[in-house]
Amino acid sequence: xxxxxxxxxxxxxxxxxxxxxxxxxxxxxxxxxxxxxxxxxxxxxxxxxxxxxxxxxxxxxxxxxxxxxxxxxxxxxxxxxxxxxxxxxxxxxxxxxxxxxxxxxxxxxxxxxxxxxxxxxxxxxxxxxxxxxxxxxxxxxxxxxxxxxxxxxxxxxxxxxxxxxxxxxxxxxxxxxxxxxxxxxxxxxxxxxxxxxxxxxxxxxxxxxxxxxxxxxxxxxxxxxxxxxxxxxxxxxxxxxxxxxxxxxxxxxxxxxxxxxxxxxxxxxxxxxxxxxxxxxxxxxxxxxxxxxxxxxxxxxxxxxxxxxxxxxxxxxxxxxxxxxxxxxxxxxxxxxxxxxxxxxxxxxxxxxxxxxxxxxxxxxxxxxxxxxxxxxxxxxxxxxxxxxxxxxxxxxxxxxxxxxxxxxxxxxxxxxxxxxxxxxxxxxxxxxxxxxxxxxxxxxxxxxxxxxxxxxxxxxxxxxxxx
Amino acid sequence: xxxxxxxxxxxxxxxxxxxxxxxxxxxxxxxxxxxxxxxxxxxxxxxxxxxxxxxxxxxxxxxxxxxxxxxxxxxxxxxxxxxxxxxxxxxxxxxxxxxxxxxxxxxxxxxxxxxxxxxxxxxxxxxxxxxxxxxxxxxxxxxxxxxxxxxxxxxxxxxxxxxxxxxxxxxxxxxxxxxxxxxxxxxxxxxxxxxxxxxxxxxxxx
Numbered sequence: 128x129x130x131x132x133x134x135x136x137x138x139x140x141x142x143x144x145x146x147x148x149x150x151x152x153x154x155x156x157x158x159x160x161x162x163x164x165x166x167x168x169x170x171x172x173x174x175x176x177x178x179x180x181x182x183x184x185x186x187x188x189x190x191x192x193x194x195x196x197x198x199x200x201x202x203x204x205x206x207x208x209x210x211x212x213x214x215x216x217x218x219x220x221x222x223x224x225x226x227x228x229x230x231x232x233x234x235x236x237x238x239x240x241x242x243x244x245x246x247x248x249x250x251x252x253x254x255x256x257x258x259x260x261x262x263x264x265x266x267x268x269x270x271x272x273x274x275x276x277x278x279x280x281x282x283x284x285x286x287x288x289x290x291x292x293x294x295x296x297x298x299x300x301x302x303x304x305x306x307x308x309x310x311x312x313x314x315x316x317x318x319x320x321x322x323x324x325x326x327x328x329x330x331x332x333x334x335x336x337x338x339x340x341x342x343x344x345x346x347x348x349x350x351x352x353x354x355x356x357x358x359x360x361x362x363x364x365x366x367x368x369x370x371x372x373x374x375x376x377x378x379x380x381x382x383x384x385x386x387x388x389x390x391x392x393x394x395x396x397x398x399x400x401x402x403x404x405x406x407x408x409x410x411x412x413x414x415x416x417x418x419x420x421x422x423x424x425x426x427x428x429x430x431x432x433x434x435x436x437x438x439x440x441x442x443x444x445x446x447x448x449x450x451x452x453x454x455x456x457x458x459x460x461x462x463x464x465x466x467x468x469x470x471x472x473x474x475x476x477x478x479x480x481x482x483x484x485x486x487x488x489x490x491x492x493x494x495x496x497x498x499x500x501x502x503x504x505x506x507x508x509x510x511x512x513x514x515x516x517x518x519x520x521x522x523x524x525x526x527x528x529x530x531x532x533x534x535x536x537x538x539x540x541x542x543x544x545x546x547x548x549x550x551x552x553x554x555x556x557x558x559x560x561x562x563x564x565x566x567x568x569x570x571x572x573x574x575x576x577x578x579x580x581x582x583x584x585x586x587x588x589x590x591x592x593x594x595x
Numbered sequence: 596x597x598x599x600x601x602x603x604x605x606x607x608x609x610x611x612x613x614x615x616x617x618x619x620x621x622x623x624x625x626x627x628x629x630x631x632x633x634x635x636x637x638x639x640x641x642x643x644x645x646x647x648x649x650x651x652x653x654x655x656x657x658x659x660x661x662x663x664x665x666x667x668x669x670x671x672x673x674x675x676x677x678x679x680x681x682x683x684x685x686x687x688x689x690x691x692x693x694x695x696x697x698x699x700x701x702x703x704x705x706x707x708x709x710x711x712x713x714x715x716x717x718x719x720x721x722x723x724x725x726x727x728x729x730x731x732x733x734x735x736x737x738x739x740x741x742x743x744x745x746x747x748x749x750x751x752x753x754x755x756x757x758x759x760x761x762x763x764x765x766x767x768x769x770x771x772x773x774x775x776x777x778x779x780x781x782x783x784x785x786x787x788x789x790x791x792x793x794x795x796x797x798x799x800x801x
Contacts, residue, residue, distance in 0.1 A: 272711035
């Protein structure tokens with residue numbers, strides 16, 4: 128019988144059926160970080176349990192790392208305590224730690240792919256909702272809570288129920304100046320922030336076929352923003368080429384067998400999906416959010432919705448959003464004043480993002496009214512960017528060049544909005560207070576749109592600013 | 596490990612309206628800068644409850660009803676749709692549970708929040724849109740009437756009212772049988788785990 132990748136991976140990792148009807152699913156790769164793991168290690172100690180497969184857990188530190196302070200001890204004692212706790216836990220249990228001193232630290236969802244740990248046909252769990260990022264490689268990857276982090280540490284398994292599979296098919300070629308970020312923002316806008324509850328999203332079609340692995344990661348990353356716990360792209364030659372030669376990739380003798388195995392996990396022709404949603408790439412334009420959920424979005428040249436066009440439930444959230452964002456219904460978002468520009472995060476902090484923006488940034492200057500920061504998602508990305516001279520282009524343009532970490536995506540380190548500052552952000556969430564000030568405002572967009580806003584000081588159409 | 600069988604929760608209720616309430620709102624990220632869950636209860640909905648000027652805002656969590664629930668260490672929170680979306684932080688249900696909430700009733704729940712709550716032994720039951728509106732209105736109008744969240748029989752009732760409720764069968768099974776924390780079952784499967792692991796080449800680094 129023809130099967131989806133989801134079904135094949137699920138079956139290969141099924142340990143047994145549990146008494147409550149759930150599946151005990153083997154988790155081949157467990158990624159941990161400093162925020163959601165310390166309590167799990169505490170529970171493990173309380174129960175007198177050991178880490179069952181220490182070689183299948185990988186750790187790094189990302190959320191609390193100050194990206195403007197590279198020496199320890201950090202000026203924030205709590206950040207120092209959290210990194211020390213992870214050092215102790217990984218040492219006590221024999222877990223590989225991509226620490227800040229190794230040159231390989233970074234946002235956990237960048238470290239896995241960079242190291243070749245993220246592979247097709249595997250199961251990956253991490254105490255972080257953006258774990259779906261790894262689905263770009265054809266893995267079933269999802270976020271879990273801290274008690275589940277304990278479960279994986281202690282047993283390398285989770286109690287789960289299978290998901291339905293929705294194929295999101297995007298065909299065609301994106302217009303110049305339209306990026307993977309616009310594709311996922313558009314999908315979430317159309318299907319809703321809760322449209323994916325109960326589903327795994329399979330992203331397919333010629334648009335995704337044409338995407339690089341990094342573009343696929345941007346899309347899969349935001350699956351949870353559409354309510355889907357995981358999202359994936361079927362593995363293909365691009366996937367295998369990306370992994371080849373990475374430190375944890377299968378070595379020479381095992382390589383061909385691994386590729387054959389990986390390819391066999393791709394969804395079979397003629398397999399049954401629980402739902403299919405088609406999109407046309409040509410219909411997608413640069414997309415920005417105007418509200419407090421990632422689904423509240425418009426094309427840059429559209430007006431924000433008039434309240435009377437919305438149904439009752441959406442209208443209530445929209446009224447709340449307009450009040451928080453200090454924006455007016457039925458007006459353009461283009462031209463809205465911007466205070467801060469953030470280029471980075473597990474959505475858009477990869478080398479291809481930094482390269483694409485740098486291409487257009489040469490000779491341009493950040494508006495004097497804007498604070499702009501660029502944060503490579505990982506140390507390896509930062510090293511590569513410096514090697515290519517990208518840092519100089521950003522600094523010359525007036526961006527602050529930072530160290531690796533989550534930075535201003537969330538408010539757990541010194542990078543925070545102040546008061547009601549409005550941030551043009553390449554990250555993934557525009558929730559109230561997300562960027563560290565309870566009155567702070569976030570407008571999500573692609574990296575090049577962030578750069579356009581940085582230069583003009585207002586929300587802008589990058590296609591016009593950069594003559595794309 | 597023996598756990599309580601959670602067949603029903605009978606307690607005072609608090610309505611916290613709104614759809615798509617994300618976990619950043621339930622517990623702002625600055626409170627995740629910690630290595631234990633202790634003390635999270637007092638910060639539940641902190642930025643919704645306190646304005647930038649440090650003054651209390653009008654919010655259900657600042658009401659006398661919320662204080663009664665906190666004192667009793669049991670309560671039912673009546674919420675909207677897609678409650679607990681966003682970040683996977685278990686700190687969110689932990690903070691509400693530590694505040695005093697022992698059950699949630701809503702239109703729908705984000706999956707990770709649902710799983711995290713269930714593993715704490717806190718049931719999340721859903722009602723139809725119409726019934727939820729009626730339940731919400733009843734709870735506001737009758738703050739002294741206890742609400743019964745019946746996990747075993749899948750109903751939410753209060754006074755003379757009763758609404759048909761739902762929850763994933765596996766969660767219901769775990770709660771009513773005192774097996775809502777799956778760790779014991781997962782540990783029992785150790786032999787089968789080794790067998791599954793043995794069949795996966797990548798687990799051996801190949």
